[in-house]
Amino acid sequence: MLFERRGGRLRPTAEAVQLNGRLDRLFDALAYLDGTDPSDPVSQPLRLAAPPTLGHRFLASAMATFMKQNPSQMISLETCTSNGLVSRLVDDTIDLGFTLAELTHSAMELIPFHRTFAVCVMASDHPLARHKVITPEILHGEDQIALMRRHMVRTRLDQVFARAGVRPRIVAEVATGVSAITLARHGVGVAVICPFPLLRHHEPDLAIRPFAPEFVYRASFAVSTVRPLSKPARAFMRHVQLVVKSERILTTESWAAQ
Structure with a gap:
């Protein structure tokens, strides 16, 4: 058995995954028959x-x-x-x-x-930096930098705040996490963002706190x-x-x- 149906979709079994690892030579042979050389990078660019x-x-x-x-x-x-x-x-x-x-x-x-999990970023001297973990209740009425409404993650975050019965004050909407971090660094407000791949090292001028409940x-x-x-x-x-x-x-x- 190479596939099994889960939730209406076919998923490969462990046997299929093992077999797939042995198929490179077969696909290479088929590529030769098709007139291309799989060892030639020009014939197989990676897009x-x-x-x-x-x-x-x-x-x-x-x-x-x-x-x-x-x-x-x-x-x-x-x-x-x-x-x-x-x-x-x-x-x-x-x-x-x-x-x-x-x-x-x-x-x-x-x-x-x-x-990874959402974090709350703000200027290092922001009053909320005293908290070790940021919850929706802490952000009630606080100046917030949010992603544009066209982002699906914005809808998910809005639902988290609605379930908690709180409403941060949106002072800016941006298209990227990079812009949100820049505004937070300048003291415009706080932002709940995905840290990967933007924040992989210590940022001395930023306070970065875990956001709870966990937002994956x-x-x-x-x-x-x-x-x-x-x-x-x-x-x-x-x-x-x-x-x-x-x-x-x-x-x-x-x-x-x-």
């Missing part, structure tokens, strides 16, 4: 796409280390919205996408490679459900997973200890 935050703050460095290990591999990286990943996968203009959004589409599957973000590979992954794409996915494990990414406990 990536990601939203700006992941593309500039994480993927660019992962690409650099991957290309040093594979100097003949051609890679292209374009930035787009997370929603734009779907159309690019459907149109076969990319091999692999990256997202922090919880996207759903019949032609796309998300494979998580990193999980998942960084995921976005892959096509109708086309098999190319050999370079599979290799790059393995590389990204190793990079995440090897980098110094702060945990919830680390934020509280700052």
Whole structure:
């Protein structure tokens, strides 16, 4: 048995995963029959796409280390919205996408490679910095920097505040976490954001506190459900997973200890 149905979708079994690891030679042979050489980087460029935050703050460095290990591999990286990943996968203009959004589409599957939790960022001298953990109740009536309403995560956060019966005062709406951090650093207000990949080290001019209740973000590979992954794409996915494990990414406990 290679597949089993879970929640209305087919999922590979352990036997299928094991078999898939042995199929590279078969796909290489098929590529030769098709007139391409899988060992030739020109014949198999790796096409990536990601939203700006992941593309500039994480993927660019992962690409650099991957290309040093594979100097003949051609890679292209374009930035787009997370929603734009779907159309690019459907149109076969990319091999692999990256997202922090919880996207759903019949032609796309998300494979998580990193999980992190929301944090609250503010200037280091902000009055709320005295708290070790920030809850919705603490933010009631406080100046808040929020993501634009078009972001799905904004809706999720608004629901967290509504369930707690509190209403922060929105003083600014921004499109990216980078902008939210910049405004928070200048004392405009506080922001509840995903720390990955923006905050991986100590920031002396920022107070970074865990946000409770836990608000989960998942960084995921976005892959096509109708086309098999190319050999370079599979290799790059393995590389990204190793990079995440090897980098110094702060945990919830680390934020509280700052």
